[in-house]
Amino acid sequence: MTTQQNQLEQLPTIVVGAGMTGLAAAWELQQRGVPYVLLEAGDYFGGKVQSEPTEDGFLVEKAADAFILGKPWALELAHEVGLREELIHPREDTKKLYFLRGGQLLDFPQNLKMFVPLDDESFLQSGVLSPEGLKRMLDEQHVPPKPPTDEDESLASFITRRFGEEAMNFIVPLAAGIYVANPHELSMKAAFPQFLALEQKYGSVIAGSRATPRAQGPIFGSFRGGMSTLANAVAEKLTGDVRLNTPVLAVHPDGVTVAGGEKIAGSGVILTTPAWYAAPMLRQSFPKASALVGELKANGSVAVILAYREGQFPRDMHLHGLQVAADEGIHMKAITVHSAKMHGRAPEGHVLVRVFFKELEPQTACAEAVREVERLFGAQGEPLWHAYADWRGKNPAYQVGHLEHLARIRAALPPNVRVAGASYTGVGIPDCVNAGRTAARDVVAALGVAG
Numbered sequence: 428m429t430t431q432q433n434q435l436e437q438l439p440t441i442v443v444g445a446g447m448t449g450l451a452a453a454w455e456l457q458q459r460g461v462p463y464v465l466l467e468a469g470d471y472f473g474g475k476v477q478s479e480p481t482e483d484g485f486l487v488e489k490a491a492d493a494f495i496l497g498k499p500w501a502l503e504l505a506h507e508v509g510l511r512e513e514l515i516h517p518r519e520d521t522k523k524l525y526f527l528r529g530g531q532l533l534d535f536p537q538n539l540k541m542f543v544p545l546d547d548e549s550f551l552q553s554g555v556l557s558p559e560g561l562k563r564m565l566d567e568q569h570v571p572p573k574p575p576t577d578e579d580e581s582l583a584s585f586i587t588r589r590f591g592e593e594a595m596n597f598i599v600p601l602a603a604g605i606y607v608a609n610p611h612e613l614s615m616k617a618a619f620p621q622f623l624a625l626e627q628k629y630g631s632v633i634a635g636s637r638a639t640p641r642a643q644g645p646i647f648g649s650f651r652g653g654m655s656t657l658a659n660a661v662a663e664k665l666t667g668d669v670r671l672n673t674p675v676l677a678v679h680p681d682g683v684t685v686a687g688g689e690k691i692a693g694s695g696v697i698l699t700t701p702a703w704y705a706a707p708m709l710r711q712s713f714p715k716a717s718a719l720v721g722e723l724k725a726n727g728s729v730a731v732i733l734a735y736r737e738g739q740f741p742r743d744m745h746l747h748g749l750q751v752a753a754d755e756g757i758h759m760k761a762i763t764v765h766s767a768k769m770h771g772r773a774p775e776g777h778v779l780v781r782v783f784f785k786e787l788e789p790q791t792a793c794a795e796a797v798r799e800v801e802r803l804f805g806a807q808g809e810p811l812w813h814a815y816a817d818w819r820g821k822n823p824a825y826q827v828g829h830l831e832h833l834a835r836i837r838a839a840l841p842p843n844v845r846v847a848g849a850s851y852t853g854v855g856i857p858d859c860v861n862a863g864r865t866a867a868r869d870v871v872a873a874l875g876v877a878g
């Protein structure tokens with residue numbers, strides 16, 4: 428090993444961004460005894476994960492409000508940082524969901540695995556599609572599988588091919604929701620490889636879902652103090668060089684330049700910001716990777732948060748919320764009644780509602796949210812307060828061919844420089860945690876240091 432290599436290996440690995448991906452990357456480096464510097468542009472940890480207590484006793488989640496337990500990485504991290512006792516789950520006693528179709532609040536079909544009906548009978552009675560649409564969706568069991576192929580396809584192509592065109596109205600809100608995606612552009616291989624695998628293995632998504640047992644116990648988890656609990660707990664346990672209010676301007680093979688011009692030397696760099704921030708940082712030293720990262724697209728959403736007194740509603744508001752049919756012709760996509768879905772999100776006798784829109788001017792979204800809660804649940808009078816989280820242009824969009832594009836990005840970067848996070852390998856919190864830790868392991872392996 429040369430002296431120069433030795434020197435490089437003594438230098439820290441630099442992690443850019445302290446969202447869940449960056450925090451997980453730093454944590455993994457720390458676990459392996461590898462020195463690191465974590466640089467975050469903002470003045471808090473967690474990035475998009477933002478749980479904000481209000482003075483009047485509500486807890487507002489501006490983005491993620493829960494994480495899926497079937498992908499183990501977020502739960503594992505929570506256990507490692509001592510949050511076992513803080514874990515909570517969506518309430519079972521209020522687990523009522525509606526589907527808004529044709530202006531009617533319909534009971535959500537029972538016995539679904541994501542969007543896949545596990546028994547024909549209850550699905551046929553549900554009314555979430557026309558009788559022909561429901562029947563065609565169930566006929567998926569008899570649609571022959573596509574011959575094995577490596578070619579990607581869009582969510583829309585997959586749904587229409589297997590479940591019929593009308594099924595788009597039911598499946599898209601459930602499947603594409605977290606991606607805020609255009610179903611005609613969303614990559615099946617990147618977003619839903621499990622359904623492609625079921626088609627190949629069992630010949631049908633429905634048959635495959637019915638053949639594989641459903642996990643026992645809760646499907647989602649969160650924390651008493653909200654999702655930021657995880658980010659803050661990891662940050663508190665980081666003993667390395669951690670700097671808030673430190674925007675990175677450029678990434679080089681041997682370190683980064685931060686605002687103000689300081690150059691921080693590093694043996695490797697893990698860049699965990701969304702692609703639209705990463706592309707300019709890579710431009711100077713890695714123009715090809717920068718151009719490829721810059722081609723990744725984003726969609727947008729706006730979450731409106733409304734607080735009410737229980738007495739403003741003529742009906743019981745102990746329900747989880749509703750999903751809106753894709754062809755409903757309104758801007759609103761979904762409502763979560765957060766006060767009923769999770770314990771500790773609103774003071775006794777109050778209701779906290781989150782209303783989701785795709786790209787929409789936030790003031791318009793707030794006005795529409797108030798009108799929709801009045802129309803659908805009969806809310807009387809104005810909300811006690813309203814707030815919004817503006818995620819326009821901030822939801823990574825995985826276009827058809829996404830995985831091949833990622834391979835090109837990886838090939839355009841040296842092994843000690845990695846991009847990781849929601850723009851690349853999954854937007855959910857568990858995927859981001861896994862991405863951060865994997866990137867850390869990759870960089871450690873590339874440097875050949877102990878760990």
Ligand SMILES: Cc1cc2nc3c(=O)[nH]c(=O)nc-3n(C[C@H](O)[C@H](O)[C@H](O)COP(=O)(O)OP(=O)(O)OC[C@H]3O[C@@H](n4cnc5c(N)ncnc54)[C@H](O)[C@@H]3O)c2cc1C
Nearest residue numbers: 444446447448468474475490491492675848849854855856
């Ligand atoms: C409305 C909404 C609801 C969601 N709901 C859920 C949910 O219920 N469950 C779930 O699992 N997921 C959910 N998600 C997705 C999930 O929250 C995100 O995908 C995830 O938090 C992204 O983490 P990240 O670390 O990859 O990126 P980010 O959280 O975007 O973190 C990137 C960090 O990089 C920093 N940064 C940017 N530029 C620089 C720079 N130049 N120098 C240094 N630092 C920089 C940013 O300040 C930020 O802190 C939701 C997302 C949204 C928008």
